[in-house]
Amino acid sequence: MAKPLTIAVDIRDLRLAKTGTRTYLEEVYKAFKKMESDELRFHFLDTFLPVYTGTNKWLKLIEHARYQLWKQLFLPLKAWTKSCGIVFCTDNFVPLIHLGYQTIPVFHDAFFFESPGDYGKLWLWLYKKTAVPAARRSPFVITPTAYARQRINHFTHIPNERLKVVYEGPKTLPENQNQTNEVQLLTSLMVKPGNYVLHVGSMFKRKNIPALVEAFGKIKKQGHPNLKLVLAGPKPTVKTDNDYQLILNTIKQADVEQDVVFTGYLSNEALGTLYKNALMYVFPSINEGFGIPILEAFHNDLPVIVADNTCLPEVGGNAVLTFNPFLQDDLFKKMQLLLNDSELRKTMINKGQQRLESFSWQKTATELVDIFRAAKEKRF
Numbered sequence: 001m002a003k004p005l006t007i008a009v010d011i012r013d014l015r016l017a018k019t020g021t022r023t024y025l026e027e028v029y030k031a032f033k034k035m036e037s038d039e040l041r042f043h044f045l046d047t048f049l050p051v052y053t054g055t056n057k058w059l060k061l062i063e064h065a066r067y068q069l070w071k072q073l074f075l076p077l078k079a080w081t082k083s084c085g086i087v088f089c090t091d092n093f094v095p096l097i098h099l100g101y102q103t104i105p106v107f108h109d110a111f112f113f114e115s116p117g118d119y120g121k122l123w124l125w126l127y128k129k130t131a132v133p134a135a136r137r138s139p140f141v142i143t144p145t146a147y148a149r150q151r152i153n154h155f156t157h158i159p160n161e162r163l164k165v166v167y168e169g170p171k172t173l174p175e176n177q178n179q180t181n182e183v184q185l186l187t188s189l190m191v192k193p194g195n196y197v198l199h200v201g202s203m204f205k206r207k208n209i210p211a212l213v214e215a216f217g218k219i220k221k222q223g224h225p226n227l228k229l230v231l232a233g234p235k236p237t238v239k240t241d242n243d244y245q246l247i248l249n250t251i252k253q254a255d256v257e258q259d260v261v262f263t264g265y266l267s268n269e270a271l272g273t274l275y276k277n278a279l280m281y282v283f284p285s286i287n288e289g290f291g292i293p294i295l296e297a298f299h300n301d302l303p304v305i306v307a308d309n310t311c312l313p314e315v316g317g318n319a320v321l322t323f324n325p326f327l328q329d330d331l332f333k334k335m336q337l338l339l340n341d342s343e344l345r346k347t348m349i350n351k352g353q354q355r356l357e358s359f360s361w362q363k364t365a366t367e368l369v370d371i372f373r374a375a376k377e378k379r380f
């Protein structure tokens with residue numbers, strides 16, 4: 001009987017990751033569990049040390065040290081003692097040393113290179129001194145889109161043939177089985193089913209939310225007295241790299257204080273309710289590595305508008321309307337078009353359902369395992 005392929009999956013990031021990187025690890029973790037067999041075994045490895053997620057400067061420095069100890073000492077030793085052939089990490093960093101295994105990291109984007117000012121100096125230094133050299137030692141590096149691969153190749157010079165594109169899937173959002181709870185949530189947010197524009201995500205500068213608020217303000221001036229804009233997601237906890245104050249200023253200038261709703265942090269069930277009852281989804285970001293909300297919107301039968309840059313048209317295909325985020329009024333015109341054309345909305349919803357068939361986390365996991373098998377045979 002052939003020796004099974006044994007894969008170590010670093011799950012420490014579940015203790016602190018948020019937004020898309022957390023979704024990625026959660027979903028592949030669930031998909032990998034379904035694939036275990038006599039020929040394929042997974043070890044989900046975690047640290048025994050506590051993980052600090054607060055804002056104290058000195059404790060954050062200690063956490064950086066603990067993180068590197070995990071990546072460069074404890075994770076390698078655990079993988080070695082379990083005779084793993086592959087060590088897979090979804091948070092950019094893999095061990096520099098190889099103790100009888102090959103390493104496979106996921107580089108979700110090139111933000112570290114494109115926007116270095118958005119990261120702490122220590123974190124940026126560690127990335128360049130450990131994550132990038134370790135990736136260069138790896139037989140393959142996973143990227144979520146062809147666009148991300150191109151940008152990562154540009155900055156790291158890792159050859160394209162070693163940068164493997166593996167698409168992601170939609171986040172699993174449980175449906176609210178209690179209609180009363182759905183009504184209570186929407187009522188608490190002062191929105192009505194089918195009468196709000198939805199955006200889900202952080203308030204990073206690259207998300208370009210002020211442009212969405214401006215376009216929404218112009219829509220309101222055209223009528224639509226009951227239409228709302230729902231910005232779903234937690235408010236930022238740090239002052240850098242967010243547009244929160246600019247968003248508030250733009251809301252005031254557009255005179256839509258009563259029509260823009262901030263939800264704060266939401267459970268997956270509540271988030272599923274918001275997707276289910278929205279009128280459309282708008283994704284105005286000017287830089288993304290993948291864009292999972294596009295697939296979540298497709299899954300919930302929403303027509304989708306995205307910025308026509310980076311990876312968003314690649315993920316959306318012919319199932320999205322696109323706009324130029326640097327051309328004033330283009331987003332306003334696309335939103336107005338969808339609002340006024342019910343047949344177009346139906347067409348976009350149907351296209352979204354067809355496009356969604358190309359994406360699933362089980363497909364992601366299967367493609368990853370194929371890459372793991374190829375890496376195990378590769379002497380690098």
